[in-house]
Amino acid sequence: MMGLTSYLVISLILFVTGLVVMLSRKNIVAILLGIELILNAAALNFVAYSRYVTGNLDGHIFSLFIIVVAAAEAAVGLAIVIRFFQIKETIHIDEATQLRN
Amino acid sequence: MFAQLLFLMSALLTVGCAIAVTVTKNIMHSCIFLLGSLIGVAGLYATLGADFVAVTQIMVYVGGIVILMLFAVMLTGGKDFVSRAQNLLGLAPAMGNKWTYATGLFVATVFLLTNISLMMNISQAYPAKNFGSEFPSTVSAIGKLLVKEHVLAFELSSVLLLGALVGAAIIARPRKQ
Amino acid sequence: MNQTLVSYLSQYEFYDILLGLFGMNAGLLAFTIYLLFTLAIVGLCATIGGLGTYAERKISADIQQRVGPNRVGPYGILQFLADGVKMITKEDVMPFTADKFLFYLAPMLALIGVFATLAVLPWSSGFMMADLNVGIFYLIAISSLVGVSVFLGGYASNSKWSMLGGLRGASQIISYEIPVTISVLSITLLAGGMSFGTILSHQQGTPINWFLFHNPFAFVAFFVYFVGALAETNRAPFDLPEAESELVSGYHTEYTGMRFGFFALAEYIEVFVVCGVGAALFLGGGNLPFDVSIDIIPLQLVQVTVFLAKALLLYYVVIWVRWTFPRLRVDQLMSICWKYLTPIAIFNLVGNAVWMVMFNGKSVADLMFGGH
Numbered sequence: 014m015m016g017l018t019s020y021l022v023i024s025l026i027l028f029v030t031g032l033v034v035m036l037s038r039k040n041i042v043a044i045l046l047g048i049e050l051i052l053n054a055a056a057l058n059f060v061a062y063s064r065y066v067t068g069n070l071d072g073h074i075f076s077l078f079i080i081v082v083a084a085a086e087a088a089v090g091l092a093i094v095i096r097f098f099q100i101k102e103t104i105h106i107d108e109a110t111q112l113r114n
Numbered sequence: 115m116f117a118q119l120l121f122l123m124s125a126l127l128t129v130g131c132a133i134a135v136t137v138t139k140n141i142m143h144s145c146i147f148l149l150g151s152l153i154g155v156a157g158l159y160a161t162l163g164a165d166f167v168a169v170t171q172i173m174v175y176v177g178g179i180v181i182l183m184l185f186a187v188m189l190t191g192g193k194d195f196v197s198r199a200q201n202l203l204g205l206a207p208a209m210g211n212k213w214t215y216a217t218g219l220f221v222a223t224v225f226l227l228t229n230i231s232l233m234m235n236i237s238q239a240y241p242a243k244n245f246g247s248e249f250p251s252t253v254s255a256i257g258k259l260l261v262k263e264h265v266l267a268f269e270l271s272s273v274l275l276l277g278a279l280v281g282a283a284i285i286a287r288p289r290k291q
Numbered sequence: 292m293n294q295t296l297v298s299y300l301s302q303y304e305f306y307d308i309l310l311g312l313f314g315m316n317a318g319l320l321a322f323t324i325y326l327l328f329t330l331a332i333v334g335l336c337a338t339i340g341g342l343g344t345y346a347e348r349k350i351s352a353d354i355q356q357r358v359g360p361n362r363v364g365p366y367g368i369l370q371f372l373a374d375g376v377k378m379i380t381k382e383d384v385m386p387f388t389a390d391k392f393l394f395y396l397a398p399m400l401a402l403i404g405v406f407a408t409l410a411v412l413p414w415s416s417g418f419m420m421a422d423l424n425v426g427i428f429y430l431i432a433i434s435s436l437v438g439v440s441v442f443l444g445g446y447a448s449n450s451k452w453s454m455l456g457g458l459r460g461a462s463q464i465i466s467y468e469i470p471v472t473i474s475v476l477s478i479t480l481l482a483g484g485m486s487f488g489t490i491l492s493h494q495q496g497t498p499i500n501w502f503l504f505h506n507p508f509a510f511v512a513f514f515v516y517f518v519g520a521l522a523e524t525n526r527a528p529f530d531l532p533e534a535e536s537e538l539v540s541g542y543h544t545e546y547t548g549m550r551f552g553f554f555a556l557a558e559y560i561e562v563f564v565v566c567g568v569g570a571a572l573f574l575g576g577g578n579l580p581f582d583v584s585i586d587i588i589p590l591q592l593v594q595v596t597v598f599l600a601k602a603l604l605l606y607y608v609v610i611w612v613r614w615t616f617p618r619l620r621v622d623q624l625m626s627i628c629w630k631y632l633t634p635i636a637i638f639n640l641v642g643n644a645v646w647m648v649m650f651n652g653k654s655v656a657d658l659m660f661g662g663h
Contacts, residue, residue, distance in 0.1 A: 018237040042145075073164050142393065
């Protein structure tokens with residue numbers, strides 16, 4: 014049951030749900046939620062391959078860096094969301110049509 | 115037995131909560147389901163013997179990112195907590211007309227078929243191994259890797275984090291109009 | 292190699308007898324041992340949490356020269372049971388405009404986050420549920436669920452007071468996590484490992500061999516840890532999330548009955564856990580002052596008693612601090628964390644690292660008395 018394939022299937026489901034959330038929502042925070050799901054799918058794949066295929070710890074290092082990048086991305090992304098809300102008073106993605114106000 | 119039980123519970127939590135994130139209309143609830151999904155992923159890491167990554171996942175996501183998301187929702191949400199997008203079935207908050215859905219279905223089918231063919235190869239090349247219940251500690255090995263072979267990436271990521279911290283503080287600070 | 296309770300017990304003879312009773316089914320026996328031990332620990336901690344409310348009132352009464360609860364049982368010690376019965380039988384009120392799902396979820400999350408930390412708490416050198424090699428890191432990580440629950444409790448009640456309390460609580464908890472984690476990191480630096488077993492085995496029973504007196508930086512780190520832990524558990528003088536004078540009761544204003552009880556229980560048990568971790572990291576945990584060459588169960592129980600005594604002493608200090616210092620303002624709270632505690636903690640971390648390199652990992656006692 015705990016083979017490589019099952020982890021890949023779970024990772025696939027995570028990726029697809031993340032993609033669906035990203036594509037189908039208009040709320041910027043929801044889009045960021047989708048990005049987190051996609052990043053997690055990638056990190057899970059790295060660790061699964063690291064255990065079942067390569068046998069060393071490079072996959073662990075890679076997923077650690079993915080987590081770090083996700084943290085940085087969430088911080089900057091949410092700061093942009095809050096700033097955008099201060100200017101436009103909405104977080105609808107369709108309102109984001111200008112590079113400067 | 116314990117590992118398989120943990121795997122089953124984590125997998126169900128991950129998949130169930132990921133699907134719930136998709137179909138929930140309330141963005142606040144979506145954040146909480148995301149939290150469940152991320153904890154499930156941490157459990158999956160634990161079944162893979164990646165103890166350090168699992169705990170880092172919980173630390174960063176539960177303690178940091180999800181709370182940040184909740185803060186952002188609260189500071190920006192107002193009346194837009196609940197998604198009111200028009201959709202076909204009235205289930206998931208997804209917008210678009212029938213052409214969007216048809217294209218989406220087509221893409222999803224192609225994607226799924228490609229993935230199934232890929233995974234058939236993988237499952238034949240790497241059949242399920244029995245690792246037993248022994249999980250060697252990864253902490254010291256990861257520590258050595260981080261400061262020896264991957265030291266450049268390690269330092270770069272610290273610079274990235276510092277940049278993100280300062281950048282986020284500058285972007286989100288209140289400005290006089 | 293994670294040492295667990297079962298692998299510890301399996302070195303004794305009675306384990307084989309038990310294994311025979313269970314028909315050589317090691318998995319079932321392990322499950323039973325874990326189950327029993329979990330029930331025992333949760334029961335013990337719930338009692339400690341309940342007695343915490345009693346201790347809080349009695350000590351505050353002592354400090355303010357009052358009598359305190361003295362009606363139920365001898366010296367009023369059964370007061371917490373009466374309170375528990377009262378809370379269980381109370382009507383479960385939910386505000387009409389509350390977010391039902393999150394309102395139900397928040398107290399559960401608080402309890403889950405606190406009880407999950409008990410899995411790695413080192414009661415003695417043998418009696419810990421699992422000596423994870425990421426033990427202390429796991430404990431810090433999983434206890435941040437409490438921050439989420441505070442935030443959700445504040446949000447879901449849909450009331451202004453709760454909302455303000457929840458926002459304050461979440462920002463306070465994630466801010467003070469930083470100095471606490473960095474202080475703990477300097478101890479893992481000294482011990483050379485994140486598991487509680489490693490940390491305890493590098494200390495001895497006599498105070499001079501505790502990590503508290505290992506070097507001057509570790510001494511300061513303890514106080515940074517303690518102040519940060521007070522703030523993380525929302526205790527006075529950092530109890531802004533539930534500041535009675537401004538916010539009624541903060542994030543649990545709208546909770547009644549046992550849901551409020553969950554929040555209160557989680558808070559008291561978290562204080563105990565934090566004190567226990569402080570005792571294990573800095574005060575030598577359950578180590579006995581004399582050398583124990585034989586390892587038998589009664590000695591382990593003595594270790595548990597020593598550990599409990601140290602943890603409860605810190606618990607007393609927490610309550611003492613609460614009834615001595617006035618509450619801080621929000622801006623003072625944040626400036627203490629970001630302008631004072633975090634730089635001090637980082638300086639301590641660097642100082643510890645330099646000390647380890649310069650003196651080859653020897654403590655002050657080793658240098659003075661020429662130890663190992």
